[in-house]
Amino acid sequence: MERSMNTVHVALEDRSYDIHIANGLLGRAGQLLACTLKATNTAVITNATIASLYLETLRTSLRSAGCNVFEVILPDGEQFKTLDSISLIYEHLLGFGLDRSSALIALGGGVVGDMTGFAAATFMRGIPFVQVPTTLLAQVDSSVGGKTGVNLTGGKNMVGAFYQPRCVLIDPMTLHTLPERELRAGFAEVIKYGIINDPDFFAWLESSLEAVMRLDADALVQVIMRCCTIKADIASKDEREQGVRAYLNYGHTLGHAIETLTGYASFLHGEAVAIGMCAAARLALRLGLCPEADVRRIEALVQAAGLPVAAPAFPAGDYLAAMLKDKKKTGSTINFVLPHRIGEVALHPVSQDRLRAFLTADLAMR
Ligand SMILES: NC(=O)c1ccc[n+]([C@@H]2O[C@H](COP(=O)([O-])OP(=O)(O)OC[C@H]3O[C@@H](n4cnc5c(N)ncnc54)[C@H](O)[C@@H]3O)[C@@H](O)[C@H]2O)c1
Numbered sequence: 001m002e003r004s005m006n007t008v009h010v011a012l013e014d015r016s017y018d019i020h021i022a023n024g025l026l027g028r029a030g031q032l033l034a035c036t037l038k039a040t041n042t043a044v045i046t047n048a049t050i051a052s053l054y055l056e057t058l059r060t061s062l063r064s065a066g067c068n069v070f071e072v073i074l075p076d077g078e079q080f081k082t083l084d085s086i087s088l089i090y091e092h093l094l095g096f097g098l099d100r101s102s103a104l105i106a107l108g109g110g111v112v113g114d115m116t117g118f119a120a121a122t123f124m125r126g127i128p129f130v131q132v133p134t135t136l137l138a139q140v141d142s143s144v145g146g147k148t149g150v151n152l153t154g155g156k157n158m159v160g161a162f163y164q165p166r167c168v169l170i171d172p173m174t175l176h177t178l179p180e181r182e183l184r185a186g187f188a189e190v191i192k193y194g195i196i197n198d199p200d201f202f203a204w205l206e207s208s209l210e211a212v213m214r215l216d217a218d219a220l221v222q223v224i225m226r227c228c229t230i231k232a233d234i235a236s237k238d239e240r241e242q243g244v245r246a247y248l249n250y251g252h253t254l255g256h257a258i259e260t261l262t263g264y265a266s267f268l269h270g271e272a273v274a275i276g277m278c279a280a281a282r283l284a285l286r287l288g289l290c291p292e293a294d295v296r297r298i299e300a301l302v303q304a305a306g307l308p309v310a311a312p313a314f315p316a317g318d319y320l321a322a323m324l325k326d327k328k329k330t331g332s333t334i335n336f337v338l339p340h341r342i343g344e345v346a347l348h349p350v351s352q353d354r355l356r357a358f359l360t361a362d363l364a365m366r
């Protein structure tokens with residue numbers, strides 16, 4: 001049977017690479033990776049949950065393509081996205097006798113991908129790595145663009161490197177085992193791409209939501225292709241986040257504040273971003289930047305995707321303090337990515353006074 005392959009090219013001069021998207025791709029990853037990496041020794045970095053589901057398939061495929069396969073299986077969870085885990089990875093790689101001609105393969109969600117990328121960026125001053133993302137969030141967001149890193153006790157993603165993979169292999173079939181809540185959370189980032197970049201895609205999502213949520217094979221490929229194309233395009237224009245890449249933070253300013261205020265315990269990242277996107281749309285409406293009809297459509301799609309729209313109640317001052325502590329602050333104003341309409345956003349500095357009034361009036365904070 002002819003199997004279709006969809007490829008998105010990420011143009012970054014000598015760091016350019018391809019993202020391949022196809023159902024069932026995991027089972028034939030070996031050949032593709034053997035060609036791209038030209039490395040005989042590979043180490044798959046994954047976690048215990050994903051290893052039990054997909055490691056066997058990947059291992060078999062790599063071996064039949066002539067690769068030696070070593071494996072590092074980390075415990076599952078964001079709490080393990082630490083320098084300790086990175087040390088553990090280094091120790092294993094040394095123990096396997098890997099050198100600069102070897103390559104790492106990240107098999108998993110954003111946590112595994114960010115750590116594997118950082119280990120690859122730093123082990124022996126940099127060895128090649130590839131991403132094989134298995135969550136929707138990782139397939140549409142974290143595996144593309146080259147940001148890698150770990151958390152410190154003092155904050156998320158505080159240590160890291162920009163380091164591009166040699167390629168990204170996406171098998172949407174892996175989403176069939178993903179918990180539904182994780183799927184919906186990833187979908188928040190999908191909606192984000194429509195709002196910041198592509199009104200037609202947003203409209204397509206409105207009409208195809210049901211197909212995506214029941215993991216229709218073609219719909220999934222379409223979604224992932226479109227999101228990767230948008231992210232690749234933005235990352236090519238602004239690899240190190242000095243300009244347009246900031247648009248990818250739509251919904252994240254308030255989203256991060258919600259994650260901080262709730263101690264990362266109540267909401268998944270995508271859920272906090274969903275609330276943040278709705279809040280930013282309402283803020284744009286209040287500032288006269290965005291038509292009400294577009295704000296309603298944003299809220300309706302977020303809600304239809306089973307994502308939260310209402311911000312948890314904390315004093316407005318707590319929200320402000322949390323937003324000012326976030327990396328994107330500048331002086332007495334806070335920069336927000338705000339929609340002018342669906343498909344077009346821009347950065348707007350908003351004064352603390354204006355924000356406090358908005359939080360109190362629109363989000364009903366004290
Ligand atoms: N580098 C970037 O540009 C970037 C962008 C966004 C987010 N991130 C990072 O990504 C991380 C979040 O990633 P995530 O949402 O993928 O979370 P995750 O990696 O923790 O995965 C979520 C859960 O799903 C499990 N899982 C993964 N794939 C599965 C599958 N196919 N079937 C069943 N279970 C599966 C995981 O074991 C985990 O328990 C955060 O650390 C965040 O900082 C990075």
Ligand SMILES: [Zn+2]
Pocket residue numbers: 189252269273
């Ligand atoms: Zn995000």
